[in-house]
Amino acid sequence: MARPKPETFDKHKSVAENRRARFDFHIEEKFEAGLALQGTEVKALRAGEATIAESYAEVRDGEVWLINSNIPEYSHGNRQNHEPRRPRKLLLHQREIGKLFGAVERKGMTLVPLSIYFNKQGRAKVELALAKGKQAHDKRATIKERDWKRDKARLMRERG
Secondary structure (H helix, E strand, O other), X not given: OOXXXXXXXXEEEEEEEOXXXXXXXXXXXXXXXXXXXXXXXXXXXXXXXXXOOOOXXXXXXXXXXXXXXXOOOOOOOOOOOOOOXXXXXXXXOHHHHHHHHHHHHHHOOEEEEEEEEEXXXXXXXXXXXXXXXXXXXXXXXXXXXXXXXXXHHHHHHHHO
């Protein structure tokens, strides 16, 4: 008997998206990871200020870290404000970390964050993808396919 398809993550409020990742990478598998944040980082995220366009994740010493993500300082924070581009620990199960580490080491894959969001319980989460980089001809094919879908939709609208 086939296993039921797992549900997608329950995104309640999206804070930041990496739209470029789907163009630059073939997405193989997605994971949901918690974020270990400091106090003012949560407030800055709730204000909707974050960018993950140039960020990536790496496995280091049996832990997964989100590198180069930018959560700007909270405007009403005082001297205990956080550092905007500090590495942030991602919270995953040991089995998931082992799976990610093996794929990155053996298959040459990359860990790319797709989005940061708050789930229904109000916890900050990262949608992390195990991805393989596209080459130039793959990107051209993606552009061609996207243009054809747009033209097809326009033609269907015109013809009724």
